[in-house]
Amino acid sequence: MASNKHEEIAQAAIRLFEKKGYHATSVQDIADEVGLQKGSLYHYISSKEDLLMQITHQAINGFNRNLEKIMNLQLPVREKFILAFESHLNSLTSNMSMAIVLLREAFSLGEHQHSVIQQATDQYLDLWCRILDEGLASGEFHHTNSRLTALSILGSLNWVYRWYDSNKRLSPNELAREFANIFLRGIERR
Amino acid sequence: MASNKHEEIAQAAIRLFEKKGYHATSVQDIADEVGLQKGSLYHYISSKEDLLMQITHQAINGFNRNLEKIMNLQLPVREKFILAFESHLNSLTSNMSMAIVLLREAFSLGEHQHSVIQQATDQYLDLWCRILDEGLASGEFHHTNSRLTALSILGSLNWVYRWYDSNKRLSPNELAREFANIFLRGIERR
Known part of the structure; x- marks a missing residue:
């Protein structure tokens, strides 16, 4: 209760x-x-800030947990990569308000609390870098600066909260595949 | 005075x-x-909201003016495309605080004022779509959904305000070329 x-x-x-x-x-x-x-x-x-911390922490932890699960699957990197896009956009669009609070309001947290969220966000970025590095190691992807590529991908994905309208034509999975293909064409070795 | x-x-x-x-x-x-x-x-x-309107309007108009100038240059699309990345990141990083107010705070405007900013933002998106369509028409780029590709690019570029530190290794132009190459590899016809 x-x-x-x-x-x-x-x-x-x-x-x-x-x-x-x-x-x-x-x-x-x-x-x-x-x-x-x-x-x-x-x-x-205990406070309004405490609520903001709880919400943003839960949100970023959800993103991290989902991506960790995908990383542990025994699949070609290309498929993990597409799943990562799908997972991100499904999380984002299924609780858009929560994602907006994470992406737009977290800066209002006090220094210590903000650094906890920043650390979890860095961890998420690291997971994306690991997918890219795994693709390089397996020969599926060619060499890129994986951190910059991951930041470019995360920008594209996070920005979706600014323009996505769930009543529009594309489902989160369709949009994820469109976006994943833009980047895959850019990084896959041919 | x-x-x-x-x-x-x-x-x-x-x-x-x-x-x-x-x-x-x-x-x-x-x-x-x-x-x-x-x-x-x-x-x-006249009011605090009026100040926010003035700041965000000036910011988005700057982005639009710069991109219109690039569109009018007699250059191969590939070069306009790279210049557009450079122009965006130079504007963003040379007045990062102004860009942050535009990207993070504009949602606080009242309905009418917000719709003016939204319209100018849509115009900016249209300009990016025109570059992509021009590349398709000239045979330099292959067919993509230009609106989704432009939204993906703008996400990558705008998100930079969240992580870019001007003391770090990359200049805005270097970062612009890295990002432009990720997308160019994805859209150029080979």
Whole structure:
């Protein structure tokens, strides 16, 4: 019961942070959204920043866990690469508000908390570099600066939150394959 | 003199919006930053939102103007394509704070003002599509979905504000050429 309330509060915060931004959302707004007095809300959360930390941490950890699973599959690198695009865009679009809070609002965290999120983000970048390096080692990909290529890919994928409309023609998987092909044509050895 | 003051106020707002975010910055903060009383500041600006509009409008118009100039050059598409990457990253990194306000804070504009910025942003996307279509027409590029390719490119380029450190090894032009090559390898007809 308590854990349902925690989840309800997190979902309310995600909606409000996405719509108004973290700074423009007050603890009172969150209390109103879940039908609690502000004082009662503090039984569940320690601060607004704590909520932002919880949301962004959960979001980036989800991206990391999914990509780690893909890395461990016994598949040709090309297929892992495409799966990584699909996984990223499915996570992003299935909880777009949460992704927006991660990508747009995390800068508002205090220094220590922000560095924890930054570390998890760096870990995600490292996983993408590992896919590219694996493709180089297997002879499937030609030599590129894997860090810059990974940053280019992550830019393309993350930016999707700015323009993707789930009512439009492409599903997340279709979009993932289009994007993966743009980069695959650029990095595959022929 | 008055126009210098306007510029000084805009620069102060850019610094504050970048550092604290638009919502967390008060008109009082801006007044303090330029050493004016809040009442006097209102001789120069009509509202905080008006300042945000002015900053984001100037930023996106700069990107559009630069790309239009490149489009009008009599050059092979491949060279225009590389120049477009260089132009984007030079604009972005030479006034990173302004770019961050455009890319991260514009969502806080009211509906009408946001739609003006959105329209200018769409125009920029159209210019990128035109480069890709021109390359297809000239036989230099093979067929791709030019809108998706342009969105992928713009994602890579815009995301740079999240990780680029001007003290690091790569200059904006070097980074631009690395990124342009990733995409060129993907779209050039061989």
